[in-house]
Amino acid sequence: MFDRLQEGLQSAIKSMRGKGRLSESNMRDGLKLVEESLLEADVSYSAVKSFMDRVTEKALGESVLLSLDPSEQVVGIVRDELVNILGPVDASLHLDHDVTVLMLCGLQGSGKTTTSGKLARLIREGGGRPMLVAADLQRAAAVNQLHVLGEQLGIPVYSEEGATDPV
Ligand SMILES: Nc1nc2c(ncn2[C@@H]2O[C@H](COP(=O)(O)OP(=O)(O)O)[C@@H](O)[C@H]2O)c(=O)[nH]1
Ligand SMILES: [Mg+2]
Numbered sequence: 001m002f003d004r005l006q007e008g009l010q011s012a013i014k015s016m017r018g019k020g021r022l023s024e025s026n027m028r029d030g031l032k033l034v035e036e037s038l039l040e041a042d043v044s045y046s047a048v049k050s051f052m053d054r055v056t057e058k059a060l061g062e063s064v065l066l067s068l069d070p071s072e073q074v075v076g077i078v079r080d081e082l083v084n085i086l087g088p089v090d091a092s093l094h095l096d097h098d099v100t101v102l103m104l105c106g107l108q109g110s111g112k113t114t115t116s117g118k119l120a121r122l123i124r125e126g127g128g129r130p131m132l133v134a135a136d137l138q139r140a141a142a143v144n145q146l147h148v149l150g151e152q153l154g155i156p157v158y159s160e161e162g163a164t165d166p167v
Helices: 002-016 023-042 046-057 070-086 112-125 142-153
Strands: none
Touching: 002 023, 002 070, 002 112, 023 070, 046 070, 112 142
């Protein structure tokens, strides 16, 4: 996601930079590219919409349009608002005393399996006793991938031979 976003932002900045004083219309073109790259990076439509509203409002403000290098200012505004939609978040794990089940959901290849290994290690370092459960029964070799990960980390993996129902 971030690679795609970075490309989009770079071309947006390039389109605005070096134009001297920005007009409302070429700034809108640049922001359009930012909007497209957020949507292509799977950021939700409502989050993109409120992001665009805030960025546009600030970017079209008089102080930006009249400044010596408006593109730099726009970059700063986009940056601040990106930080805003990505956070602040509570990144701590809330584990129960007995058993806590963490389910990872996401598109294929988005990093669920890898993240589950990282989480298991983190939980073990915190004194917990993690177990990985293979519930991706769709992707070829997904169960095997989890077993390999579990072996590398020394963390037990639960799976059922021939299972078709993740529940
Ligand atoms: N660069 C990078 N690659 C990652 C990260 N997490 C996962 N990957 C890679 O992305 C690919 C898919 O990851 P995987 O965990 O199998 O995704 P899943 O399909 O959601 O379970 C693998 O090649 C991983 O090595 C990460 O944080 N950074
Ligand atoms: Mg997986």
